[in-house]
Amino acid sequence: MEVLVNGGLYRSAHSASDGDPERSDGAILISVDGSPGTTAAGDQALPPEDVPPTGGGTEGGSTAGNSAIMAAGSMVSRLIGFVRNMLIGMTLGAGIGDAYTSAQFLPGQIYELLLGGILSSVLIPLLVRRRKDDPDGGQLFTQRLLTFAIVALGIATALVVAAAPWITAIQASNKSTEAYQDLVTAFAYLILPIIFFTGLSAMIGAVLNVRGHFAAPMWAPILNNLVVIATCGVFIVVFGTTKGFQPEDMTPGRIILIAGGTLLGMVAQAVGLLPALRRVGFAWRWKWAPRSLGLGEIGRLAGWMLCYVGANQLAVFVVVRKLNAVSGGNNASVLAFNNVYLLTMMAHGIIGVSVMTALLPKMSSAAADGRYADVSADLSRGIRLTTTALAPIAVAYGVLGVPIAVSLFQGGAFTDKDAFATGTVLTVAAFAVIPLSISYLCTYAFYALQGNKTVALINVPVVLVRIAGYVVLAELLSESFAAAGMTAANAISYLLSALISLVVLRRRIGRLNLGSVAKALLKVLVAALVATGAGLLVVFLLPGGDTPGRLTAALQVVVGGGVIVLVYLGTAALLRVHEVSQVVGMVRRKLGR
Structure with a gap:
């Protein structure tokens, strides 16, 4: 599932075709909202965050230098993105914030269906090839592509905005009040034009990446976040917070300020990329020639990616609809679900992406040579490393869920009950x-094997199970636990995806060394259980208990989190979990980049 974090764009990704992290063809891929990208040959991009770029010749400098820029930009963007989400919650509160977040999901969903999958799977590799093969370095082709994209995005955005009442009526659910649906629609009128500027930003970012420039596309979302943060500040100064507000209390001025500021943030992100185009020597001219773009071929190549993206967006639509039905009454709904998902993806981005960044080039090279035993060894090592690194984070989320939520989100219109x-x-x-x-990890093993069709086919039943989980759990659980149920459905679908992928991979490449994986995971489980016990004991002894205030919650997070990590590492060392030292080294290298 995809969410909007930094204005809707998760930034740059690449794929490697051999053991060197720099591709010989210089292919750069943009990944949007977590959807993987593909090259024309079927190679898939790495996950969308913290991935070192390819060389691209001398234009962009060294891979190490570009990686440092992207890693720094990603880290700063994460921190500012959390400040943004925290301030949105404090400014709007849970009920109004649910309507705002529901409207903010829409441009990401629609953009993905219109352009996101095609951009990542077809257009980026096409730009790379034309830059290499055309006498003008792909200048004319890129001008024509941008012209067509602007026109197509403009028409699509206008149609979607005109259809906003019908779209939001379906998404907001018939269980929500009429005032709530009207508020989502009012937000949507101003937020949906983000589709155009998201597409424009992604296209400009693609042009820059293909020309070896990575700094501006990585840092531009930070400008977006800063604009939204400033908007929240102005809202609080002018109107105060919306604490205790009902949807009908939101005046046109309040709606225009917060939704218009959100749109302005995306405009600033797109406009902020324009100077970088001049720096890389690209002259933007209006060139209308859609027949020269080979649109039929583009559509055929993008088919499986659109299947993948469409299934994911359907799941997003269903979960937002279900959660909109329970908004209000201090129930965790769309805003809370989104904030938690961001925390989940942060852990994956820091740890999982680091492991995949290191392993995918090796797996791709081994797969290309037919060395499937090496692919299997790399995959099993990746699973062990990832599990070892993520276990203490999972324990911290489980034991310190309430203190973390209170520390990060409570304040202003976001009450203590909302945080709990x-x-x-x-x-x-x-x-x-x-x-x-x-x-x-399993998915990217398929990418190394050029199995993007397999990934799409696996994703369909997984998404169907996820949606079924949403529907069933929404009926079985009380409204106060609906968002927790949706999160549980996500967890079940991730587990199912991993199991199906492992079965298919075993048929594809043979033995997966699952015996050694199971042995390592058992040790990690024991260490995690010991750390869980220690964490629960510390929280019990510290002030605040189950309902901490913000200061006592921060104390529980700092002390409890420290104890969990230390006890986990100590227990893992006693159990001789060899991956611990590798994980510590990996994190140190990542922080030192």
């Missing part, structure tokens, strides 16, 4: 962290 409800969702998300990353 969010903490319950985070506790459930602890069981999703590891399955999520393992499923990604």
